[in-house]
Amino acid sequence: MALRSAAAVAPRSLRRLITGTSSRTLPIISQAIWDWEKLESSTNAFVSGRLFSSTSISSFIPPPLPPSAQQREKPEPSTNLFVSGLSKRTTTEKLNEAFAKFGEVVHARVVTDRVTGYSKGFGFVKYATLEDAAKGIEGMDGKFLDGWVIFAEYARPRPPPEHHSAPPHSQRPY
DNA sequence: GTTGAGCGTT
Secondary structure, eight states: OHHHHHHHHSOHHHHHHHHTOOTTTHHHHHHHHHHHHHHHHHHHHHHHSOOOOSSOGGGGSOOOOOHHHHHHHSOOOOSEEEEESOOTTOOHHHHHHHHGGGSOEEEEEEEEOTTTOOEEEEEEEEESSHHHHHHHHHHHTTOEETTEEOEEEEOOOOOOOOOOSOOTTOOOOO
């Protein structure tokens, strides 16, 4: 569909918006984008043309992103990739196969619901080297897999395993 | 048995 083709070439910040947009809500999004472009052009006129305005443009400019949000946009490089936007029909094998074209995949997994066994629509791909991982992102991020635009980025480090052995302040009876 | 935000069953 045209919407998904647009997603493949859209700036990263817009991709999720586009792929998560049904045709019902598209007019609303289009209106919002049109409004934003209008605002941007008026901002440019204000700056370069030295025009005066009674409205405060600065109130419309988004504040700088907090550190937590920046973390989301620029994850730490890793050999492990988080892949989202997967078709629910995409299997671990297909995932492995697609990413293996760009480097040595040592592990790949589509995450499935434990009880139903169905895909949750995302997965992980682990490459042998950081270089391969970077090539994997370059080669697969924003590309189609089983008809869906997928997103490949560095996976966040997994939470450390819970050691259930010795409590820090364990009291033992004498 | 999906049009969907997300960071995982060893």
